[in-house]
Amino acid sequence: QKEVEQDPGPLSVPEGAIVSLNCTYSNSAFQYFMWYRQYSRKGPELLMYTYSSGNKEDGRFTAQVDKSSKYISLFIRDSQPSDSATYLCATAPGSARQLTFGSGTQLTVLP
Amino acid sequence: NAGVTQTPKFQVLKTGQSMTLQCAQDMNHNSMYWYRQDPGMGLRLIYYSASEGTTDKGEVPNGYNVSRLNKREFSLRLESAAPSQTSVYFCASRRTGQSEQYFGPGTRLTVT
Numbered sequence: 001q002k003e004v005e006q007d008p009g010p011l012s013v014p015e016g017a018i019v020s021l022n023c024t025y026s027n028s029a030f031q032y033f034m035w036y037r038q039y040s041r042k043g044p045e046l047l048m049y050t051y052s053s054g055n056k057e058d059g060r061f062t063a064q065v066d067k068s069s070k071y072i073s074l075f076i077r078d079s080q081p082s083d084s085a086t087y088l089c090a091t092a093p094g095s096a097r098q099l100t101f102g103s104g105t106q107l108t109v110l111p
Numbered sequence: 112n113a114g115v116t117q118t119p120k121f122q123v124l125k126t127g128q129s130m131t132l133q134c135a136q137d138m139n140h141n142s143m144y145w146y147r148q149d150p151g152m153g154l155r156l157i158y159y160s161a162s163e164g165t166t167d168k169g170e171v172p173n174g175y176n177v178s179r180l181n182k183r184e185f186s187l188r189l190e191s192a193a194p195s196q197t198s199v200y201f202c203a204s205r206r207t208g209q210s211e212q213y214f215g216p217g218t219r220l221t222v223t
Contacts, residue, residue, distance in 0.1 A: 006153075008151065032210040032211075034210070034211055036214075041219075042217070043115075043201055043214035043216045043217050044154070044201070046212075046213065049210075088153065097142070097159075097161065098156060099210070101153045101154040102153060103151060103152060104153060
């Protein structure tokens, strides 16, 4: 079993839809949680970063962590075609030296 | 600030050839990383360097060597390339005390 599981999709939604992207993890030592966005043929770019449980909002994006169920979510409101990309979740333990990545979910927002 | 830069962007090698992938960062980060990304496999850590002068193996180190040349630069060497090393390679860096990593644009390597 992988330490971080992520549904690879692909996921297609119409413009304006609310998108929910999810990951589950198995290691209870994970405390740092990140979402990266990767456009085709580009490097991953950090989108959201949270520590421990709770929500964090940044514009149209909300990251949510539920440590009791080991579940990580990214919500995108009013999705745009420019949001079309692969989204990778990543986690790290308290030492934070290494990240463990999910395999990524490919999202397409249709105009 | 250029962030993390990688050269070359693309490379085609024949089996058995060698090459070095270069990475540099201008963010004064102490830690640097090399990953490979394959379809369905996500990002897998090859090697990392927690600070200048130190390197450690990651999840998939076989067939690779690294050099932390100085604080800015971290290179990845393939001594005898194999088709299984066809992949996209990413370099990343991290500031001490933070967990988030910043990635370069990648090198697409094909080994025939």
